[in-house]
Amino acid sequence: MPGVTGVQIERFDPKASFAGKWARGYDTAPRQAWLASAESGEPVGGYLLRLPDKENLTTADCRLVISPARRRAGFGRALLAHCAEQARQAGRTRLTSHVRDGSPGAAFAAAAGAHGGIPEVIRTLTIDAGTPERLTRLRAEAEPFAAGYTLLSWLGVAPAEHLGQVAAVRDAMADAPRDASIEPSVWTAERVRESEQSMIDHGLTLYSVAARHDASGNLAALTQVITEADTPDWAFQQITAVLSGHRGHRLGLLVKIGMIGLVMAREPAIRHFHTGNAGANAHMIAINERLGYAVGGLSRTWQLDLR
Numbered sequence: 001m002p003g004v005t006g007v008q009i010e011r012f013d014p015k016a017s018f019a020g021k022w023a024r025g026y027d028t029a030p031r032q033a034w035l036a037s038a039e040s041g042e043p044v045g046g047y048l049l050r051l052p053d054k055e056n057l058t059t060a061d062c063r064l065v066i067s068p069a070r071r072r073a074g075f076g077r078a079l080l081a082h083c084a085e086q087a088r089q090a091g092r093t094r095l096t097s098h099v100r101d102g103s104p105g106a107a108f109a110a111a112a113g114a115h116g117g118i119p120e121v122i123r124t125l126t127i128d129a130g131t132p133e134r135l136t137r138l139r140a141e142a143e144p145f146a147a148g149y150t151l152l153s154w155l156g157v158a159p160a161e162h163l164g165q166v167a168a169v170r171d172a173m174a175d176a177p178r179d180a181s182i183e184p185s186v187w188t189a190e191r192v193r194e195s196e197q198s199m200i201d202h203g204l205t206l207y208s209v210a211a212r213h214d215a216s217g218n219l220a221a222l223t224q225v226i227t228e229a230d231t232p233d234w235a236f237q238q239i240t241a242v243l244s245g246h247r248g249h250r251l252g253l254l255v256k257i258g259m260i261g262l263v264m265a266r267e268p269a270i271r272h273f274h275t276g277n278a279g280a281n282a283h284m285i286a287i288n289e290r291l292g293y294a295v296g297g298l299s300r301t302w303q304l305d306l307r
């Protein structure tokens, strides 16, 4: 693995990080943050309403949370009604929300008349004494299939010379199994730059490992992981994608092996890698199972028709 270039976060401020993620997020979509308080002034819950502005223009995403001490008293229903009205006023015809199966959120969504989409399987890789040996063995098995490709990595936002190709590889995510009614993101260099910069602004550390096709010089595969200073033992998988013309060369496995080694080397406290894939995503799941990921639960996106 070549040396890593990029920026390092000097100081982590959890409150500023949360405020940035909640109020600004990772894109330009307008968002509304509402807080509900009791007459005493004590907050009982709130929601974040996100109004996508590039795709899914009839959809609004709602993150609703009620304080644990105030649940099952109707506040959730009341806030959902308020949220639905805001979404309607913004011209949206459905609300979406992503929750774990078996959680209060799933029961609440069902009770509200929403319908659940395709299951996403949450998997976790736990680093143990055998991990380095397993990665070495898997890399040796895969490398013969990947002749003509070179791995490279960077920390933070993508270097300018890779931005357009990062957008192209991100577009390859459109092939992943998804809820039919949810449109995939269409990436441009500028959108990649804004999204990655917002992660850095919110105090996240962003790692990227790519595979370059030597003959053309183009990026063929990319995997990205974030870490956060307040959960030093967890790494969170973002995208992994291989351009369709370069599939079948074990590049998905190789970039993920490179990533696990890179994060372990730079952040010795890391013990777990978290990921989620559509249950029907056979290729990605096969890669994760070879790496040693274990199933941790199911989640899905719920949709509520506002018409």
Ligand SMILES: CC(C)(COP(=O)(O)OP(=O)(O)OC[C@H]1O[C@@H](n2cnc3c(N)ncnc32)[C@H](O)[C@@H]1OP(=O)(O)O)[C@@H](O)C(=O)NCCC(=O)NCCS
Residues within 6 Å of the ligand: 063, 064, 065, 066, 067, 070, 071, 072, 073, 074, 075, 076, 077, 078, 097, 098, 099, 103, 104, 105, 106, 107, 108, 109, 111, 112, 302
């Ligand atoms: C989901 C959540 C917002 C519900 O808030 P709440 O104020 O307890 O919701 P309400 O009291 O208005 O409940 C409305 C109905 O949802 C269902 N429901 C809510 N929580 C439930 C639970 N834990 N188990 C079973 N049903 C539940 C019930 O049918 C309930 O009606 P009932 O109490 O008359 O039986 C709250 O549990 C929460 O903040 N969870 C964490 C975040 C989350 O998952 N958000 C939801 C995303 S869709």
